[in-house]
Amino acid sequence: MIKLSNTKLLSITTRLLVLVLIAKSISLALMWFMPSDGVSLSVKKSFQPKYQRVDFRNMLNANTSTTKVAQNLFSGGGISITNMLLKGLYGTKESGFVIVALKSTPTKTTILSVGEVFSGYKLVSIEQSSATFSKDGAKFILLLDSSKPKDTHVNSSNTAAPELYDEPIVQQVVTRKDIEYYAKNPKQIWKEISIYEIKTKDKKGIKGFKVTRIDPKSRFATMGLQKGDLIIKANNVKLKSYRDALDLYTKIDKIDVIQIVVIRNGVEKEIVYEIN
Amino acid sequence: MVNKISKFTAYTLFFLLALMYFTPKLSLYYFVEHQIKKYGVIIDDEVVVDNGLSLSIYDAKVNVKSIESVKIKDTQIQLFGFFNSVSLRGLELSSVAASLVPTKVESVDISYNIFQPLNLNAQAVGEFGEADASFDFLDFAIHLELHPSQKMLRDYRQTLSNLKKSKEGVYTYDKTIKH
Numbered sequence: 001m002i003k004l005s006n007t008k009l010l011s012i013t014t015r016l017l018v019l020v021l022i023a024k025s026i027s028l029a030l031m032w033f034m035p036s037d038g039v040s041l042s043v044k045k046s047f048q049p050k051y052q053r054v055d056f057r058n059m060l061n062a063n064t065s066t067t068k069v070a071q072n073l074f075s076g077g078g079i080s081i082t083n084m085l086l087k088g089l090y091g092t093k094e095s096g097f098v099i100v101a102l103k104s105t106p107t108k109t110t111i112l113s114v115g116e117v118f119s120g121y122k123l124v125s126i127e128q129s130s131a132t133f134s135k136d137g138a139k140f141i142l143l144l145d146s147s148k149p150k151d152t153h154v155n156s157s158n159t160a161a162p163e164l165y166d167e168p169i170v171q172q173v174v175t176r177k178d179i180e181y182y183a184k185n186p187k188q189i190w191k192e193i194s195i196y197e198i199k200t201k202d203k204k205g206i207k208g209f210k211v212t213r214i215d216p217k218s219r220f221a222t223m224g225l226q227k228g229d230l231i232i233k234a235n236n237v238k239l240k241s242y243r244d245a246l247d248l249y250t251k252i253d254k255i256d257v258i259q260i261v262v263i264r265n266g267v268e269k270e271i272v273y274e275i276n
Numbered sequence: 277m278v279n280k281i282s283k284f285t286a287y288t289l290f291f292l293l294a295l296m297y298f299t300p301k302l303s304l305y306y307f308v309e310h311q312i313k314k315y316g317v318i319i320d321d322e323v324v325v326d327n328g329l330s331l332s333i334y335d336a337k338v339n340v341k342s343i344e345s346v347k348i349k350d351t352q353i354q355l356f357g358f359f360n361s362v363s364l365r366g367l368e369l370s371s372v373a374a375s376l377v378p379t380k381v382e383s384v385d386i387s388y389n390i391f392q393p394l395n396l397n398a399q400a401v402g403e404f405g406e407a408d409a410s411f412d413f414l415d416f417a418i419h420l421e422l423h424p425s426q427k428m429l430r431d432y433r434q435t436l437s438n439l440k441k442s443k444e445g446v447y448t449y450d451k452t453i454k455h
Contacts, residue, residue: 016287019287019290019291020298023295023297024294024298027298027299027300031300031303034307035306036303037306038306038309039306039313040320040321041337041339041342183375185375241341242341242342242343243343246372249372250371
């Protein structure tokens with residue numbers, strides 16, 4: 001036994017065991033201070049109902065418009081459907097609204113919901129790019145006015161936008177080409193517009209995204225956004241993180257309508273972009 | 277004397293290996309996760325395996341400010357003190373980055389050793405081509421050399437315009453981080 005304790009092997013083994021013990025003690029001490037759980041991403045699922053905008057003004061003025069329409073029917077019965085322009089539409093087959101105008105006065109538009117009458121023509125249903133009217137038992141299909149869409153977009157934005165800015169709801173038309181252009185040239189977006197996150201008071205979350213710079217000659221400027229606007233919502237989703245904003249960006253190909261809510265001069269404004 | 281030095285070296289090496297083996301690598305990994313969370317970076321959905329002397333992370337999704345930015349199939353971390361390496365395999369960048377760079381990256385190898393104590397080196401291979409990068413701890417300077425692939429040259433000229441092109445066709449990028 002005495003011999004064994006004096007062997008070199010035992011001495012080395014003891015030293016190694018001591019070293020292992022020290023290493024283990026250090027690791028246990030380290031473990032004491034280290035977290036026992038990792039971090040996982042928790043995303044609060046944003047409630048995202050299908051965006052539908054109801055224009056209550058149409059409902060409230062329904063009687064008035066019917067009377068007017070009745071008068072129109074009497075006085076303007078001679079107007080042919082070929083003299084009408086379908087400027088915009090939104091909705092499903094049985095509900096929704098269309099924007100119509102006469103070719104003689106294309107800037108004077110009227111909003112009709114399904115069932116309402118314009119110049120003697122009753123709006124029966126709304127399709128993807130056309131609206132069906134009926135008159136005297138006959139059906140008429142009015143196609144969406146797509147002549148020179150780009151010009152229409154620029155003109156409507158440039159001329160109509162300043163008047164619309166005072167309205168709580170601003171409606172704009174965006175072409176699919178515009179969307180594709182910016183998707184392919186993301187750098188162009190940041191040349192034309194700067195957006196910066198605004199934190200909540202506790203600095204833990206995001207209140208919205210503020211437009212800090214906008215090129216007045218850019219397409220963004222003609223689309224109703226202004227410097228100082230705080231974008232707080234998009235398609236019913238509160239923009240509380242970059243992920244919320246990016247979710248919309250990634251789905252943009254499948255979206256027909258983008259609705260954003262901005263705070264401008266302390267007042268909430270809604271801007272609706274219909275993508276044609 | 278030589279005998280004593282060799283004995284000391286052997287015991288030190290044994291101690292370092294034992295320390296490496298017993299170090300709670302999983303807890304250390306969690307600690308790193310908590311630290312990078314402060315910068316908005318969260319690694320999610322990953323499977324972490326302690327291999328004794330190394331740490332393997334499989335199927336990690338790296339989220340930056342809650343946006344899924346990159347998926348990494350396989351990560352191997354080896355930390356020996358005198359030689360440390362992080363090897364990433366099968367990376368796929370988010371589709372958001374598709375307009376800037378090709379999204380598939382085969383491998384990224386980051387290494388640090390005591391023979392170059394002031395430098396961190398990295399090599400990457402992917403659809404974009406091949407890249408060598410280094411970080412100088414003294415000047416806080418990044419130097420990147422990119423040998424672009426045909427795809428990168430053809431489809432991502434806009435991104436390449438941000439880099440400096442040499443006569444040999446190598447694209448370089450240098451940046452010093454203020455500290």
